[in-house]
Amino acid sequence: MTVTLPPPCVILVRPQLGQNIGMAARAMANFGLSDLRIVAPREGWPNEWAIKAASGADWVLEDARLFDTVEAAVADIHYLVATTARLREMLKPVVTAEAAAREMRTKTAQGLRCGIMFGPERSGLENDDATLAQAVLRIPVDPRFTSINLAQAVLLTGYEWFRLADTTPPERLDPGNTWPASNAELVALFEHLERELDTAGFLFPPEKRPAMVRNLRNIFMRAGLMEQDVRALRGVVTSLATARVKKEQG
């Protein structure tokens, strides 16, 4: 029997700024993480800056647990990833955020508890902090500017965790109350337009008419028209044609 456990916990080791803790909590909530553990925060706990920066992700902060040591904070974790940008000769596998998320999905499905650990803003994790980690997570960044904000790092790891199980199609229609126009509706629009343009003498001379019609139809085809758009454009054609007739009669 396998038990799928909750998402990974996030362990912030000696965070310096309450604001970053709050931003991290908000980022966790964006991606369905809720188990926050804080080891020896510099400003103490609870922290009003954290609450303000969480922007409504209050439950993450309210449920956060405070620890004195990394060992205590990670005691129940089976697969721990230590996030750091530094080279440390830790002799642990170094993984990308995506690879870490993939491994944590596998471990979680096996009933193992996972955690992602982050160090203090200025200095990052110490080697001693990372001893109990199975892997080192190094987020791929532009080598010309590698300094990544603590909450931003939490966001990216949460994003990768969420993304792996996300089923949002890459591109979708805006869920308005309309639908792509059918070809019959498009042809009706085109013939309406071309009829009025014939009347107006625009599709002239006759030998050029087929190419002109093709070009115009292609312009509208590229627009990916919706049913609602076709109705609007038919109104536009009618309006322009009527105005011209009125002008000629005026």
Added chain:
Amino acid sequence: MTVTLPPPCVILVRPQLGQNIGMAARAMANFGLSDLRIVAPREGWPNEWAIKAASGADWVLEDARLFDTVEAAVADIHYLVATTARLREMLKPVVTAEAAAREMRTKTAQGLRCGIMFGPERSGLENDDATLAQAVLRIPVDPRFTSINLAQAVLLTGYEWFRLADTTPPERLDPGNTWPASNAELVALFEHLERELDTAGFLFPPEKRPAMVRNLRNIFMRAGLMEQDVRALRGVVTSLATARVKKEQG
């Protein structure tokens, strides 16, 4: 002839907080983006909070351009993505961050300029702001907490842009000055250990010896030992064995 242009520009429309502008600049720098355009920032420009929050990504802020209108800010853009979490019935394709990045890679390689636009912190983009966008980018988040920080949204889109061209292997060895142990080195370690355990009488009775040896070898095999680890463990075996002999002689 195709010309590969620089990475997409980032357009912040009526941002409220300088801090978020600075954090966005820092996130841009993390992922190789540098063209920042700011439309009518509430706190004016330049902004000392932005500089502080940029944490060293100063060149992004120094090169940032200020505009009065969205139209002016996006004038040279061929493919514009408007980021918003809201449903708006804009009748534009709605894309994920990954799909947007993929499309921008394609367009950029075709020599087209791309941009990603973000609205004010509290309210997001207005429908009018997004008129010139080819697509709406909606970052997939947990539906229970969809409010994403402005700079965090910039970070994720930059990350997806960067990630698509990133060649970091998912898992790699920490680039220390050591190397995985060869099987010959492992067997030498195992035989050293087993010899000492035979002497100590641990691998007893003889009919159980093969299984005990297999189990011990498997423990060490799972550790993925490096050359340096093998040397350290041989030292450990020697040390324990010598201490025992001394104890017995003492």
